[in-house]
Amino acid sequence: MGPLDYVSKSEIVHSYQSHGPITYSVKRPVRNLFSVKGTAVKMVALSFDFLVLNVLHIILVIVFQKYGVNERGADGKPKTDWYKITNEMFAVMSPLLVFFLVFYNNQAYNRYMEQFFIARKLEGIVKYITNRLRAHFRHDPFPGAEQSMREMLRTVIVAHYCLYLRLPRYTKRPIHDWGWDYLCKYGLVKKEEQAVLVGKSGPDIMGETLAFCLERLGQHVRYGHIDTLTFNAFEQDLHVMAGFIMSITAYANNPVPFAYYHLANLLTLGQLALLAYAFVFLDSYLTIVVFALLTIALLGLRDMSCALSDPFGVDDTDFQTMLPTARCHVDNEGLLSRDSVFGNAALPGNPSPPSPPPSLSRSPASQSPPPPNGGGSLSSSPPVTSRRNRVRAGPISPSRQSSLPAGQQQHRSPSPSPRKAGSPLHHGGLMNGRNGGGGGGGAKAPAASSAAMIERSSDGSAAAVSDARHTPVRRGRSPSPAGK
Known part of the structure; x- marks a missing residue:
């Protein structure tokens, strides 16, 4: 069984991962209304806050109808000694609560989409690295190329998996232990490596990948297998990948500041508790239904905002992590083992590779000519x-002049004119x-x-x-x- 099939059929993954985005049609609003899976109703209906607030309202309604109504007036409205909470008391708090929750939800949604695109870009940069390895290391163009390609890709894939395995929502659940067993099962991590990596965070494991890949690439540069431009391209891709892993880890460790969440929770629960009492004076049992809908709406905004701000958890709104990573793993390993579907990219006729360019450390003009060969005779191709x-x-000098052949000795004019x-x-x-006479006007040039x-x-x-x-x-x- 391949890695992709193993992950897709794992019961632990199904228990702690969402089943992917829910598709729906906007042309069927009534049908969508009665859907529960992946909705705020499912989040709120069984929550402790929802049950306590609605039970409180039901008890208050029953007690008021039996003991709170002294008599009814000519208009049928009850007369009671209970203290009333009028609408004027909610004139400031209600708009403030709605604005706060809507703003909170908007920020959480933006955060949700940003992390979604980071996760997809991370998969893209892993594929970029794979294709770069394929272009420069496939088919052993130099000694050790194939082995280096496989080993570097292995460390990149391990860093991709461990990003999610070391997130806070995963480390406290069985999916964490399952993930390490999975990596060992398919030869991505050795037992001695697991003993060290299990105590590191996602960015730290990516740091180990950076250290290994850049050191290996640096050795290939020193041996002349690849040039520095190729090294820089790999280095840039690896650093971009490290930045994505750092961003996701930072978001997961700090989903929402506690002070922000506490204020939203205080306003929501305080407002709903006051409404549970204020609805009693409407003198109707239908307030139970209305209050339940209002509670679902306000608590749903609060809970959905918290869920969207942390999409790498285990609820229905979270992203799938293990299955897309396994799919990326299988696709990238396949790219290194097969030709493209468009055919073999080798050049027709398999021409020999071009010779390396000459050294650019010294220009031809600055190179000194070789010493004379065979009694002062110059070579047939003298340097420029x-x-x-x-x-x-x-x-x-005169001594040098006399040592030259007769055809190469200098001839001076008998009386050079100034x-x-x-x-x-x-x-x-x-x-x-060259001799310091620039700008000197009538200065004489030296004898040289x-x-x-x-x-x-x-x-x-x-x-x-x-x-x-x-x-x-x-x-x-x-x-x-x-x-x-």
């Missing part, structure tokens, strides 16, 4: 030397800016600015040498080699 490195190199003040090299030129530059032609032979002082250098363009 930037204009900045050529200019910064400075003049070649650069005029208006030349491009003097004002804003490369040498002026007259370094000769050796350039290579496309066939690797030595080109003619040009003196830096005689070749103006424009910004954004490298000087043309001599002889071209």
